[in-house]
Structure formats: C-alpha cells, structure tokens
Amino acid sequence: MSYDEVAAMIDWGDKSAHYTTWNDLCGVLAEIGVPIEAPIKTSRWSDIQGVAIVHVQRNHFMLYDAENGLFYDPAEMEGPGVASDRVPTSYLTVDPSALTTAKIG
Numbered sequence: 001m002s003y004d005e006v007a008a009m010i011d012w013g014d015k016s017a018h019y020t021t022w023n024d025l026c027g028v029l030a031e032i033g034v035p036i037e038a039p040i041k042t043s044r045w046s047d048i049q050g051v052a053i054v055h056v057q058r059n060h061f062m063l064y065d066a067e068n069g070l071f072y073d074p075a076e077m078e079g080p081g082v083a084s085d086r087v088p089t090s091y092l093t094v095d096p097s098a099l100t101t102a103k104i105g
Helices: 003-007 022-032
Strands: 051-056 060-065 070-072 088-094
Touching: 022 088
Parallel strands: none
Antiparallel strands: 051 060, 051 088, 060 070
C-alpha cells in the first residue's frame, strides 16, 4: 500500500497538522489484517529484528527492515536509507507474509 492509501485510513478530523499515534497505527494494521502485539521498548536499532514499525524520538514513526538494513522514513522523500540518526523508543514487529492476498491485492 502507498503512504497515501494508509494515510487515508487514519481519521485526522479537522487537525491541520497530521500526526499518528500507536493506536492509529494499530487500527490500520488490524484493518489490513496484520497481527499485532504490544510495542516493545528499546533505545537501540540492533534490538529490532525483521520488519518493524518504529517509534522514534520527537514522536515520529518509520519502518525499519532489519534484515536488509533499510530505513523507510516518511519525512525523507528519498529512500530507503541505509542509516538513521533518529533514536528508537519502541517498535512493533510486523510480518508482511501474514497478510492475506485479499487484503493487499
């Protein structure tokens, strides 16, 4: 799914600044059929395994693919990156293979 498709699933109401919470993200993941658990606290990228949604300092979220060392940051238009200066605070591992074909295609 594209960023715009995911963003359309979040109800920002009349907020002029769009920001997302863990609850917003978990709602989107549940809607598209991704099994979710509670976010895990961390301060090190090396703790994160697989593909994860990562909450970083300054209340921002990004996607990290630990297996391939790739950082997908919606604030960075060029990407994915191979490094990040952001500091993780918690993460939620997601398993893209758990999605059903009907949900993603």
